Amino acid sequence: MKKKLTLENLFKILANQKRLEILMAVYDNNQTATEVSKIVGLDISTTYRYLKSLKEAGILNSRIVKGIEMFDFSSEEVYKILQYAINFINKLNAEGRFCENLAACEIESRPIVQISGEPDYVLDMRGEMCPVPGLTTQQVLSELEDGKILLVIVDYPLSAERIPNRVEQLGHELIGRTIDNQGNFYIYIKVKKTNTSE
Structure with a gap:
């Protein structure tokens, strides 16, 4: 039994x-x-x-x-539990994580190889482990306008692998991914709302 x-x-x-x-x-x-x-x-x-x-x-x-x-x-309910928990955690820890441009963020280092152009928004998820960065990125992408560029910064290698895969599954465009000399991953995403499964 x-x-x-x-x-x-x-x-x-x-x-x-x-x-x-x-x-x-x-x-x-x-x-x-x-x-x-x-x-x-x-x-x-x-x-x-x-x-x-x-x-x-x-x-x-x-x-x-x-x-x-x-x-x-x-059941999808398990996934929803994780989403709700992470949304709750992010609301409590929101300060300094999400900003409208690179200049407004306190980023100690920059990628070794730069992607052309500055992002419209930056989501700094360093210090967080899977699944927090991936689910937070998904939530932010659902709230951003079509065509905007989101830069996600993570230092957890599994998140650096998962986020690009999930972004493409959701119909957004992965512009590029790079790393700095401190092991931080920079993932550049273009928001695409058409044919995007939320």
């Missing part, structure tokens, strides 16, 4: 950084254990154990396709 999920257990599950990374990898349609393990940087055995525990909790489902187990969210 399947163990009943409680609110306390749900928050314990979501409090684990690797589980969060795995959930976001699955949400981005990287659904096999092998694909997920490559993204989150864990061995296949550990990744599969995490996936199995998330499935047993009812957060993920799986199906067999051509002999390979594929994982997916059991």
